[in-house]
Amino acid sequence: MDEEEIARSAALEQRHWWYAERRALVRRTVEAWPAGRAVDVGCGPGGNTAVLRDLGWRVTGVEYLPGAAAIAAAKGLDVVRGDARALPFRDSSLDLVLSTDAWEHIDDDAAVAAETHRVLRRGGRALVAVPCGMALWSGHDVALGHVRRYERDQLADLVTGAGLEIEDLWSWNVLLRPVVRARRRRRHAAESEMEPVHPVLNAGLRGAVALERVLPLRRLPGVSLVVSARKP
Numbered sequence: 001m002d003e004e005e006i007a008r009s010a011a012l013e014q015r016h017w018w019y020a021e022r023r024a025l026v027r028r029t030v031e032a033w034p035a036g037r038a039v040d041v042g043c044g045p046g047g048n049t050a051v052l053r054d055l056g057w058r059v060t061g062v063e064y065l066p067g068a069a070a071i072a073a074a075k076g077l078d079v080v081r082g083d084a085r086a087l088p089f090r091d092s093s094l095d096l097v098l099s100t101d102a103w104e105h106i107d108d109d110a111a112v113a114a115e116t117h118r119v120l121r122r123g124g125r126a127l128v129a130v131p132c133g134m135a136l137w138s139g140h141d142v143a144l145g146h147v148r149r150y151e152r153d154q155l156a157d158l159v160t161g162a163g164l165e166i167e168d169l170w171s172w173n174v175l176l177r178p179v180v181r182a183r184r185r186r187r188h189a190a191e192s193e194m195e196p197v198h199p200v201l202n203a204g205l206r207g208a209v210a211l212e213r214v215l216p217l218r219r220l221p222g223v224s225l226v227v228s229a230r231k232p
Contacts, residue, residue, distance in 0.1 A: 010045035036095030042102025046072030113162035138184035171222030
């Protein structure tokens with residue numbers, strides 16, 4: 001992802017349905033866990049980092065791109081420049097590693113998973129979200145600098161191969177997958193889909209994703225996969 005795309009994401013982050021519902025997912029998942037020391041790997045403009053801070057975590061964002069790190073730091077967040085393949089933390093020093101939509105940008109994702117295991121304390125948790133399914137691969141992925149989209153078994157093998165134990169692995173944004181797939185079949189140019197959305201449509205899309213909280217859809221294919229894992 002280049003600096004222009006980061007600036008676009010930062011401008012959309014507070015209002016856009018995707019970012020708002022992703023923050024809600026992080027909040028719902030993490031709020032029941034005892035707050036401790038956390039890192040948000042690939043924090044971007046810092047939306048999820050702020051969620052953890054507001055839940056009482058002592059959180060540091062790690063971001064590779066200087067522009068994104070500067071935007072997050074300007075919000076008063078603790079942010080460091082760093083590489084997910086070599087996290088700037090001691091062994092067994094963290095209670096939570098959060099990473100949303102970052103692993104798919106990195107060729108050596110096994111190294112990222114291994115670093116996640118290394119920095120977690122025993123009993124510490126990882127919460128990771130990634131784009132789901134190469135069937136949805138499109139110019140959107142190219143524009144964002146994705147290396148891959150993940151299948152369920154692929155993500156499970158990556159996490160367990162690093163020594164983590166999976167607590168849950170579920171799909172997110174299931175109801176809108178047919179819409180996303182149809183749209184991406186028609187668009188082949190390398191361009192991001194992250195753009196302003198009319199407020200009425202934005203509210204409707206948020207509502208569709210929020211509806212998944214009460215429907216039994218977690219095992220069906222979605223647009224993203226989310227995994228919660230623990231270091232034994």
